[in-house]
Amino acid sequence: MSADYLHLCSVILKQCFGNVVESVANCLFSATTRTLSQIVSTTKLPRKEVCVALAVLIRFRLVSFEPSQTNPFLPEYSLRREDIIFLLRHPRYIYLMQNKYGNVGASITEELIHSGSHTHVNKVLLNCLADEDVGTANAETHRNTFLQMISDHYIIKMPELIEGDDQDESVPRFQSDECEYFRHPNIDLHLLSMISKGEASLSDSKESNMMWTLNYDRFHQDFRDAIMVDSIKRKLGDSAAECFSFILTLIYNTTDPWQRKTSNQITFMEIKQTIERKSNNLDLIKYLDQYISLLTDDSLGFLRKVGDMGNGQYLVDMERAFESLAFACIESVITERFGSKAARIFRVIRFKKFIEQEDLQKEAMIPAKEAKSLAYNLFQEQFIHVKVIKKPGGGSNGPAKAFYLYQVKQKDTVRMLLDISFKALYNAIERSSYEKFEHKGLIDKSQRLDAIVETMRERGESDEFIAEIMETFTPPECEILKKVKNRIQALSKAELTLDNSIFLLQMYQHHCTTLPTSIQKFK
Amino acid sequence: MAGRGRGGKTGTFTAEQLAMLGCSKELPVQSAPPPTFPPVLNKPIALDTTDAESYQLQWKEKFLNRMRDSPYYVVSASTEKPKTELKDWRERALEGLKPKKEPEFNYRFMPRELNISSRKRKAAADSKPKLVAKKKTNIEDRLKLLEQKELKSGGENDNDEAKKESDSEHEDENEADPEAALDDEMDEENDYGNSYFDNGEAYNEDEDNLDDGPVY
Numbered sequence: 001m002s003a004d005y006l007h008l009c010s011v012i013l014k015q016c017f018g019n020v021v022e023s024v025a026n027c028l029f030s031a032t033t034r035t036l037s038q039i040v041s042t043t044k045l046p047r048k049e050v051c052v053a054l055a056v057l058i059r060f061r062l063v064s065f066e067p068s069q070t071n072p073f074l075p076e077y078s079l080r081r082e083d084i085i086f087l088l089r090h091p092r093y094i095y096l097m098q099n100k101y102g103n104v105g106a107s108i109t110e111e112l113i114h115s116g117s118h119t120h121v122n123k124v125l126l127n128c129l130a131d132e133d134v135g136t137a138n139a140e141t142h143r144n145t146f147l148q149m150i151s152d153h154y155i156i157k158m159p160e161l162i163e164g165d166d167q168d169e170s171v172p173r174f175q176s177d178e179c180e181y182f183r184h185p186n187i188d189l190h191l192l193s194m195i196s197k198g199e200a201s202l203s204d205s206k207e208s209n210m211m212w213t214l215n216y217d218r219f220h221q222d223f224r225d226a227i228m229v230d231s232i233k234r235k236l237g238d239s240a241a242e243c244f245s246f247i248l249t250l251i252y253n254t255t256d257p258w259q260r261k262t263s264n265q266i267t268f269m270e271i272k273q274t275i276e277r278k279s280n281n282l283d284l285i286k287y288l289d290q291y292i293s294l295l296t297d298d299s300l301g302f303l304r305k306v307g308d309m310g311n312g313q314y315l316v317d318m319e320r321a322f323e324s325l326a327f328a329c330i331e332s333v334i335t336e337r338f339g340s341k342a343a344r345i346f347r348v349i350r351f352k353k354f355i356e357q358e359d360l361q362k363e364a365m366i367p368a369k370e371a372k373s374l375a376y377n378l379f380q381e382q383f384i385h386v387k388v389i390k391k392p393g394g395g396s397n398g399p400a401k402a403f404y405l406y407q408v409k410q411k412d413t414v415r416m417l418l419d420i421s422f423k424a425l426y427n428a429i430e431r432s433s434y435e436k437f438e439h440k441g442l443i444d445k446s447q448r449l450d451a452i453v454e455t456m457r458e459r460g461e462s463d464e465f466i467a468e469i470m471e472t473f474t475p476p477e478c479e480i481l482k483k484v485k486n487r488i489q490a491l492s493k494a495e496l497t498l499d500n501s502i503f504l505l506q507m508y509q510h511h512c513t514t515l516p517t518s519i520q521k522f523k
Numbered sequence: 524m525a526g527r528g529r530g531g532k533t534g535t536f537t538a539e540q541l542a543m544l545g546c547s548k549e550l551p552v553q554s555a556p557p558p559t560f561p562p563v564l565n566k567p568i569a570l571d572t573t574d575a576e577s578y579q580l581q582w583k584e585k586f587l588n589r590m591r592d593s594p595y596y597v598v599s600a601s602t603e604k605p606k607t608e609l610k611d612w613r614e615r616a617l618e619g620l621k622p623k624k625e626p627e628f629n630y631r632f633m634p635r636e637l638n639i640s641s642r643k644r645k646a647a648a649d650s651k652p653k654l655v656a657k658k659k660t661n662i663e664d665r666l667k668l669l670e671q672k673e674l675k676s677g678g679e680n681d682n683d684e685a686k687k688e689s690d691s692e693h694e695d696e697n698e699a700d701p702e703a704a705l706d707d708e709m710d711e712e713n714d715y716g717n718s719y720f721d722n723g724e725a726y727n728e729d730e731d732n733l734d735d736g737p738v739y
Contacts, residue, residue: 016590020597036636049599051637055628056595058637065634075634090586091579098578114589118629161632170635211632336565492580493572 001029001081004422009084011429016087017056020045024053028063028079035068035076059116061213067171075171082518086216088425088499093219097154104128104145109154109214117158117213121146121185122192124212129196143187156181156215185210217519221257224507228302228321231328236294239284243291244302246275251316258519260511261319267310268292300324318511326414326508329501333417334383341366342374346408349384354405375406382416385409411513418505425498432491439484446481449473594626 006029014022027042028034034042040050054077057063062083068074090113097105107128115124125142149155159176194200225248233241250270251263272288284291292314295303301320307313327350335343341364348363349355355363361371378384384406391401436443449472456466510517572580590596630638 015587016596018596018598020599023599036634045599048639049597051639052597052626055630055633055637056597056626058633059595059628075636091583094582095575095579113586114593116595118632172632172634336567489580490569492583493570493576496576496579497570 002419002422004419004426005081008422008426008429009081011426011433012084012087013062015429015433017053017060020049021053021056024050025057025062025079025084028077029081033076033078035074039077059118061117065171073170083216085499085502085518088495089219089503091496092223092499093214093216096219096222097149100152101145101149104141105149108142108146108149112155112212112214118211119213121187121210121212122195125187125192126196139189139192143189146187147184150182150184150212153182153215153218155212156218157183157185158211158213160209185212217258220503220519223503227325227504227507231300231325232295232302235300236298239281239287240291240294242279242281243271243275243284243288244295246279247271247303247314247316250274258510259318260514261317262304263316263318265306265313265315268312268314269310271314272311322504322508322511323410326505326512327410329504330383330413330417334378337381338374338377341370342378345371345374346378346383349406350408354387354407356403356405360406379406383408383413385412414505414508418502418509421498421502421505425495425502428491428494428498432488432495435484435488435491439480442477442481442484445477446473594624597626 006026009029010022010026013025023043023045024039027039031038036047036050036054039054040047043050045053054063057079058065062080063077064080065075065077068076093113094106094109097109101108108124111124111127112119115127125139125146128142129139146155157180159174160180162173162175164173191200191204195204225245228248229241229245232244247266250266254266255263268289271292275288276285279285292303292312296305296314301317301324303314304317304320305312306315331343331346334346345360345364345366348360352359352363357372357375360375361368364371366374375384379386385408387405387407389403389405391403449470452469453466456469506517509515510519628637
């Protein structure tokens with residue numbers, strides 16, 4: 001974990017949960033585990049505030065705890081560092097659910113996000129139906145959508161609490177059963193309506209111990225697939241993209257979605273049967289074999305042919321796919337920062353693996369002086385590296401002869417770009433907060449004025465009177481406010497775009513390296 | 524000498540290596556930290572906002588506002604105080620109208636030490652009745668004892684016996700409540716180790732064993 005990521009986590013937590021939670025998380029970030037008294041002494045915050053901050057972090061699944069090895073009655077807390085950035089992805093989760101399950105799905109997801117992990121299914125549904133009538137078809141729609149989301153693995157059951165004697169309660173223990181993660185709960189609509197009327201309580205439910213939460217890995221699986229399908233759509237067209245999305249759904253029947261390198265094999269006949277059964281695209285059905293060969297021959301290398309059994313055996317090469325996508329992203333960054341000639345130099349070095357300065361300018365077809373300058377800039381910013389090979393001999397006759405070869409260390413370059421993205425994201429959030437703080441008075445005034453005007457319109461006041469009130473906001477103030485709003489909007493958009501790049505680079509780290517990543521099945 | 528010579532990789536280039544790479548001119552020496560907001564050389568391209576992005580941006584703003592108003596937004600009491608002092612009466616009145624909810628946690632799923640409120644309540648509930656009971660029993664017992672002793676025999680020995688009995692009562696109380704005794708011990712804030720005793724025999728013990736050679 002880099003210092004840039006620490007700063008980013010700190011600012012995200014401050015934005016969402018305030019400065020006490022931020023201090024406690026910072027304290028936990030710098031250690032593997034810490035006890036409550038250690039946190040209190042390090043942060044120098046009151047014990048009560050630290051307890052509340054820890055409870056908030058546990059509730060939102062950002063801190064986990066387990067009994068100390070030396071004293072089983074003493075809990076030790078550890079921060080789930082990789083999960084903090086998920087707080088920025090909440091809008092994407094909601095948007096995905098909005099597209100898949102409509103408003104009901106989005107409302108359930110929103111409620112699960114806000115209520116954290118220790119929430120009973122009935123409470124989630126009741127909060128969703130807070131302003132609506134419980135016990136009608138509406139409640140049934142909510143229940144069915146909730147169950148469908150469990151079936152599609154977007155919602156997962158939390159590990160169950162083991163009820164023990166009084167001494168065990170100092171550090172609660174949980175048991176998880178993989179078969180139980182997606183088992184449907186028994187949602188009684190009659191009981192739900194009774195609870196809403198106050199005739200029953202949540203504890204009356206049979207499964208009051210079952211808590212549900214969002215399964216982030218499933219959302220990330222969809223984001224990852226969308227990246228691959230979109231890139232094929234841009235390069236090879238809609239039909240090829242549709243074909244690839246069918247292939248992906250087919251491989252998930254036999255392959256773990258988070259298998260690192262490649263998927264298991266599927267045959268051409270399987271693909272054909274699925275597409276004939278499920279697709280309405282006649283063009284795709286007619287020229288399926290050609291679309292498949294287009295996908296296998298493409299330089300992106302998403303699909304690979306590995307045999308001829310069943311009219312051809314294929315697998316999805318995740319490693320190659322995310323290598324291509326990550327380096328397309330890096331090349332675009334280089335183009336924006338140093339120009340297209342620098343991107344060409346980077347590409348040449350990457351394909352040649354090791355290349356000398358003189359050969360580089362010939363291969364890239366760039367004048368010697370310019371090539372040297374661009375290569376040095378890339379080296380200075382750590383996009384490329386130099387390998388020194390010393391020729392043995394020389395002795396006392398003079399300095400030993402050495403060859404200086406340019407190379408691209410792929411993993412290092414990706415990690416460096418990931419750190420730059422973390423830093424940029426931190427800067428964007430900080431700058432946005434700064435703008436809001438600097439113009440707080442103006443923003444508050446405009447919000448208050450909007451509220452007053454709205455109330456006046458509801459009351460049916462005359463337009464002249466409303467215009468008079470509006471004039472209290474002077475033209476220069478209007479102009480400044482407009483500029484500030486545009487700036488904040490641009491920064492927020494930059495945050496979304498940066499998060500997309502971060503996600504892509506994290507996927508590269510998952511599929512192309514053996515490093516531990518945020519993907520942990522059923523964590 | 525070991526550890527000298529060529530050594531490992533330094534990560535930087537020598538002047539000779541830079542000359543080989545074609546960068547012969549001297550690099551500027553940096554004596555101050557770079558500016559916080561350096562001028563942008565290439566102005567980034569403004570991207571178009573799609574429907575998906577505008578939906579996400581709107582939702583994000585709403586989410587952050589909701590989180591800020593939620594009871595899970597914990598602000599330190601020390602940083603909150605000066606702000607309230609600066610606020611005028613209208614803002615304070617508005618804040619009074621919409622009080623912040625207390626955060627609700629399911630403490631069954633968390634370590635017991637985090638549940639401060641229940642601990643306090645338990646402690647308060649335990650201490651109160653004890654105090655009342657002590658007073659009542661003490662006065663009644665004491666009076667009865669004194670009456671009985673006055674009736675039986677008046678003398679100096681009676682006072683001694685009463686003292687002994689009251690001492691034994693105190694001992695019983697301490698035995699019945701070992702935690703309270705422990706608390707009393709802790710309250711003294713004394714870091715003196717009661718179990719530790721040094722009679723001074725071991726003083727300068729090391730210096731006598733000169734045969735063993737010097738200690739480094």
